[in-house]
Amino acid sequence: MASITLKDLVKTYGDVEVLHHVDGAIEDGEFIVIVGPSGCGKSTLLRMVAGLETVTSGEIRIGEKVVNQLEPADRDIAMVFQNYALYPHMSVRENMAYGLKIRKIGKAEIERRVQEAADILEIGPYLDRKPRQLSGGQRQRVAMGRAIVRNPQVFLFDEPLSNLDAKLRVQMRLEIRKLQQRLGVTSIYVTHDQVEAMTLGDRLMVLNGGYVEQFGTPIELYDRPATLFVAGFIGSPSMNFLPATAGGGALILGNGASLQGAGHASGSVTLGIRPEHLLPDENGPIRVSVQLFEQLGANTLVHGVLEGTETDVVASLPGHVSADPGTIMGFTAPAKDLHVFDPATGRRVEE
Amino acid sequence: MIENRPILNIVSHVVLIFGVLIVALPIWITFVAATHDPVRMTQAPIPMLPGGYFWENFKQTLFGGGLSGTETAPVWRMLLNSLFMALMISFGKIAISLLSAFAIVYFKFPFRMGFFWLIFITLMLPVEVRILPTFEVVADLGMLNSYWGLSIPLIASATATFMFRQVFLTIPDEMLESARIDGAGPMRFFWDILIPLSRTNIAALFVILFIYGWNQYLWPLLITTETDMTTIVMSIKQMLEAAEQSPQWNIIMMTALLAMIPPVFVVVAMQRLFVQGLTETDK
Numbered sequence: 001m002a003s004i005t006l007k008d009l010v011k012t013y014g015d016v017e018v019l020h021h022v023d024g025a026i027e028d029g030e031f032i033v034i035v036g037p038s039g040c041g042k043s044t045l046l047r048m049v050a051g052l053e054t055v056t057s058g059e060i061r062i063g064e065k066v067v068n069q070l071e072p073a074d075r076d077i078a079m080v081f082q083n084y085a086l087y088p089h090m091s092v093r094e095n096m097a098y099g100l101k102i103r104k105i106g107k108a109e110i111e112r113r114v115q116e117a118a119d120i121l122e123i124g125p126y127l128d129r130k131p132r133q134l135s136g137g138q139r140q141r142v143a144m145g146r147a148i149v150r151n152p153q154v155f156l157f158d159e160p161l162s163n164l165d166a167k168l169r170v171q172m173r174l175e176i177r178k179l180q181q182r183l184g185v186t187s188i189y190v191t192h193d194q195v196e197a198m199t200l201g202d203r204l205m206v207l208n209g210g211y212v213e214q215f216g217t218p219i220e221l222y223d224r225p226a227t228l229f230v231a232g233f234i235g236s237p238s239m240n241f242l243p244a245t246a247g248g249g250a251l252i253l254g255n256g257a258s259l260q261g262a263g264h265a266s267g268s269v270t271l272g273i274r275p276e277h278l279l280p281d282e283n284g285p286i287r288v289s290v291q292l293f294e295q296l297g298a299n300t301l302v303h304g305v306l307e308g309t310e311t312d313v314v315a316s317l318p319g320h321v322s323a324d325p326g327t328i329m330g331f332t333a334p335a336k337d338l339h340v341f342d343p344a345t346g347r348r349v350e351e
Numbered sequence: 352m353i354e355n356r357p358i359l360n361i362v363s364h365v366v367l368i369f370g371v372l373i374v375a376l377p378i379w380i381t382f383v384a385a386t387h388d389p390v391r392m393t394q395a396p397i398p399m400l401p402g403g404y405f406w407e408n409f410k411q412t413l414f415g416g417g418l419s420g421t422e423t424a425p426v427w428r429m430l431l432n433s434l435f436m437a438l439m440i441s442f443g444k445i446a447i448s449l450l451s452a453f454a455i456v457y458f459k460f461p462f463r464m465g466f467f468w469l470i471f472i473t474l475m476l477p478v479e480v481r482i483l484p485t486f487e488v489v490a491d492l493g494m495l496n497s498y499w500g501l502s503i504p505l506i507a508s509a510t511a512t513f514m515f516r517q518v519f520l521t522i523p524d525e526m527l528e529s530a531r532i533d534g535a536g537p538m539r540f541f542w543d544i545l546i547p548l549s550r551t552n553i554a555a556l557f558v559i560l561f562i563y564g565w566n567q568y569l570w571p572l573l574i575t576t577e578t579d580m581t582t583i584v585m586s587i588k589q590m591l592e593a594a595e596q597s598p599q600w601n602i603i604m605m606t607a608l609l610a611m612i613p614p615v616f617v618v619v620a621m622q623r624l625f626v627q628g629l630t631e632t633d634k
Contacts, residue, residue: 050532
């Protein structure tokens with residue numbers, strides 16, 4: 001078990017800088033999810049921790065040891081790849097034992113550890129099969145088994161669930177979480193799926209364009225997104241952004257409607273309201289011209305535009321709601337659920 | 352085409368049988384000629400049905416002096432020479448190409464692509480083109496009339512290097528990364544992962560290269576002067592001219608028949624792997 005420290009980490013390919021001065025302190029036993037859109041550098045960051053990519057500048061520490069120059073095998077890590085990267089010509093048992101065999105661990109000890117990992121992951125019956133004879137979920141387990149038998153200080157997951165179907169993904173997500181809690185191994189998990197990120201991580205690092213947008217617990221990110229990007233990325237359906245003018249504690253929307261709760265902001269701002277925070281209220285200030293409804297069963301998504309403007313608005317209402325397109329619906333939002341951002345910098349305007 | 356029309360079935364069978372007959376006829380004549388006595392073979396027309404001298408011819412060809420009145424090596428010796436040469440060529444080519452493809456695909460060194468193209472343009476220089484300089488080199492190294500001389504100049508192979516490069520490129524990078532995390536060094540990765548994953552390709556290449564080596568004619572003809580080192584393919588031609596009298600077709604055809612057996616055996620034995628190796632893309 002170990003902590004991981006990233007200090008001023010930079011990665012360049014040729015002249016292109018893909019990671020810009022990333023800092024982060026990960027505590028022993030923590031489950032960290034790095035999340036962001038494709039090409040944001042999240043996999044690169046993970047691979048730098050794994051030792052598969054060189055570090056251009058900065059420092060990576062696992063425990064107290066600086067590992068910048070160490071080979072992956074010497075960093076005491078285990079990695080689960082997106083396509084599992086199981087050796088196709090070896091049986092499940094051999095796949096799991098391979099790393100131990102290279103480390104010259106005794107036969108009996110290898111057998112014991114493989115058996116133990118197989119028990120944890122319930123893959124005992126498949127130990128003598130080849131990877132191609134297994135289903136996607138089983139391969140996934142084998143890939144995790146290969147990580148577990150090593151008893152590493154750090155687990156690294158590179159989008160391990162993205163090749164599975166939706167239902168299995170939810171199930172495996174829970175299993176990974178349980179497993180990590182049981183073993184208590186510091187883990188870094190990369191994904192582009194914000195739901196996965198929210199449910200798995202003790203803390204989330206949101207990356208965008210090689211910058212860390214925010215690093216915090218899922219609830220922090222949801223309640224107080226630091227930037228427009230985080231606000232739009234975390235939460236589903238994503239946050240509504242309405243251009244507004246702030247002044248004297250009030251917000252004036254594009255169509256002239258006024259809301260309370262601007263804090264200290266003034267001038268032109270971007271107002272963010274989550275769809276689930278829009279409460280139906282016939283006399284509410286936010287008037288939406290309805291275009292269509294999406295019925296999800298437990299709740300209904302109302303799509304429309306802010307009356308008199310072109311700004312799209314989505315509201316999530318509990319239960320079944322329906323109305324004719326073109327109807328005007330009124331909404332209010334509690335002042336605590338309003339997020340005010342500076343449109344120029346994209347940063348949150350603090351209250 | 353998957354169609355159920357009886358006429359079409361008959362027509363396609365006729366076409367196929369006709370094709371088989373054309374291909375098989377020379378082999379049949381070879382076999383028939385190897386079963387007659389020498390006198391019958393000099394009379395026209397040539398026989399189309401087997402005679403009764405198969406075992407006599409077989410024994411005389413394989414273990415006897417072969418052709419009467421000449422100084423060729425016994426055929427078993429030639430078969431052995433050919434076998435050694437073909438095996439050395441195929442194993443040598445496979446080993447060298449595997450290693451060079453490994454270097455080109457998995458290591459970053461200066462002029463990597465330059466080396467690759469350098470290997471690639473040797474495709475334009477088969478042994479026939481560089482035969483005199485190569486002979487000079489082999490002669491200077493004192494390798495005339497030896498198995499080394501027979502095989503080494505033919506071992507370098509751009510085709511096989513290229514093929515293994517393509518095979519290695521289809522192996523996902525994660526395999527290498529996973530092995531690195533498992534702690535496997537380069538040679539360990541090569542032995543434990545790359546070789547098993549290219550098993551079928553190696554087998555397919557072995558079949559092709561074995562036949563290539565077995566069928567070598569010009570090069571052995573040039574560098575072997577001792578009868579003990581002659582290979583079977585070149586000596587069939589020599590047998591035609593060797594004897595003073597008219598060609599002894601029964602013995603020559605029996606030799607040809609024997610010369611066919613090892614390549615056929617290799618193809619038949621490795622057929623399944625051969626087809627897999629050339630068609631399989633799933634890694």
